[in-house]
Amino acid sequence: MMTSLNFWLFMVLGLNFWLVPVLPVEDRDGLFTDGLLVSTLLAVVSLQGLIERRFRLWSFAAALVIVAAIVVEEVYPTAAYIENAAFAICFAAATALYFHTMTLSLGRVTFDTIFAAASTYILIGLFFAAAFGLITEADPGALGPDGSVSSRYDLLYYSFATLTTLGASDIVPVSDAAKMLTVFEAIVGLTYIALLVGSVVGAFSAGIVATRRTLPSDKWVEG
Secondary structure (H helix, E strand, O other), X not given: OHHHHHHHHHHHHHHHHHOHHHOOHHHHHHHHHHHHHHHHHHHHHHHHHHHOHHHHHHHHHHHHHHHHHHHHHHHOOOOOOHHHHHHHHHHHHHHHHHHHHHHHOOOOOOHHHHHHHHHHHHHHHHHHHHHHHHHHHHOOOOEOOOOOOOOHHHHHHHHHHHHOXXXXXXXXXXXXXXXXXXXXXXXXXXXXXXXXXXXHHHHHHHHHHHXXXXXXXXXXXXX
16 A cells, blocks of 8 residues: 555656646646645645554644635735745645655665655655745745746746756846755755665665575575
8 A cells, every 4th residue: 555655646746747837828827826736735644644644633734724724815815925834834744754754664675665755855845845935925036037936836946946956047046045045955955865865775785685694605696
């Protein structure tokens, strides 16, 4: 079950990249903001509750917080920051929980571990996208060559371009807060990849050594 859940989590998270570009331009940001991202986050917390029973109460509470934030944002449009703050908090918590779950399986690396690691990486990018959303709400000129970046799709693009250190040549940080968050996200992205690759390679090597120790010497296959 766990393998299938982590696989489907990865597929659900991927919808944010595969589905949004094919939406009509006039509907893209609205659908992404009000539908796809909310559904993604609800799926994330629900799957976490299924994977780890001890997190079921947290998952239920997170779902309530997300729905409440969306309702308040719709009923009181002047209530700034609520939606992005809820996204940032819930994505941060989900990232920490999935990272913890993934590290528990590093002793024996499987495809499930790989899907969990990839999902955690995407969750990190979604968290930073929400954090950049908070910054642009506080300062609409924080991002962009002309300080006009505000759509959530642009924030998602900028976040993952920064996380992967690819860089978004058409969007630049303007405010000091945006610059510092950009640098921090790049550091987090590099550190995650370095630690993950080191852990996976170490666990894989340890598995080979352990296997050889349990086999008779005439069964060893030299590579």
